[in-house]
Amino acid sequence: MRVSMDIELKDIPGQLLLALNPISELKGNLISVVHHHEKRTPRGTIPVQLVFEIDHEKLNTIISRFEDSGVGVVRAGEERFLEHGAIIMIGHIIHTDIQDTIDKIDSTGFAEVIDLSLSMPRIEKPSSALLKIDAVGKKEMNDAMSLLKTVAKEKDLLVIEPIDTELM
């Protein structure tokens, strides 16, 4: 998951390294570091904003390592959903229990259906739906799409997923 964190460093040499080392040692991926040297806090510390990706279970370790080394953690927030996707389903969407279809995604814990547009032309005619899905990362989005395809197959629904635009 991606974490954004505000920390405060003492204004003595070597402090930034104290903050960055635990992230790299725990195999985190540092995305940005903004060092506000000009904006000293009333406590005389220097505010720094970090954004990094790290496995969920390692976040608390990082925070305690910071605190042990005297790096103040002012705020740690998780940017939960990084990936936004859309997918179309065609078929008897309502009658094959749409609640269950959505629950299958929502119950993964890593992806959620956040929007649903539905078009039902006539009774007996297949319906069409566009689902918007948020997921915590690319891999999770792919997993959610695969899960949705499996569910759709069981329910005889046609799924139209986006092309992979990553390499373009």
Next chain:
Amino acid sequence: MKTIRASIIGFGAVGQGVAEVLLQKDENLKNIGLDIKVVAVADSKGAAIDPNGVDLSKVLIKKRTEGTVGSEKLTGLEVITNIDHELVIETTPTDIDTGGVGLPNMLAAFEHGRDVVTSNKGPLALKYRELAEIAKENGSNFKFEATVGGAMPIINLIRDVLAGNDIISIEGILNGTCNYILTRMMEEQASYEQMLAESQELGIAETDPTYDVEGIDAACKLVILANSIFDMDATYKNVDVTGITKITPESLMLAQDDGFVVKLIGEVKKDLIRVGPRLVPVGHPLAVGGTLNVASVQTDLAGTVTITGRGAGSIETASAIISDVISIYR
């Protein structure tokens, strides 16, 4: 001047297109030192044979007025086996279940040391490896640009122009009929059935459209790419295929509201060959309309290269065939 004795086996739209292009481009070919002398033309009913060169304009007229190319009672296979020539232009109809007459034709051509240029997908989608091996054993050239994407160059683009690149994936629209139907459904907010009927009226879809609309044609083309570019040993039965028949106009409107078009996309990469309807962002290079074909080739060195062009039509397909012929003998 190099004289190449050739046969045209199969004289439907593509075979006739080849004959027309050979007539039209005779001078251009001679300017680059090639004299393509067609010594035999065969269709399903008969053959026209002349060791000094068949008069292609006469054969074209005869085919259009009498429904066959000539009175000689020789099959294509007999022409290939018995008449001395270097190049077989194989343009018989695609049969995806058995390979049709194309398969024995190509095998016989290689056994007699002849080169083959073809537009016929069936044999390649079923027995690519066998054909490629026999061609190699006999020192024959085997070229088939016309089998994928019509006039749109893809196989030769990858093999020649992009030589040295590792190919990561190829994805694109490889069936013009499906592209036309989907494009029109979106434009008119009309049903699949209505737009299929329109494309049948315009001659874009066949009377029996199964082969196109169920994604089989696109799957065959992908298999040819998988085998010839990715060195797989696949047949079209290995392809995960979904066609366009269940697509509703409502789904296209929903896609459009969210900035997408729906296209039948074929995709081949290591361990994956699939055809199915996919959401393509509006403005993306793959979002071409009408009957156009398009392919994006992802490479390690050159990045992504995208080509688009006419995927069908007799002259367009003949263009790919002539280009293959020239590349062999130039």
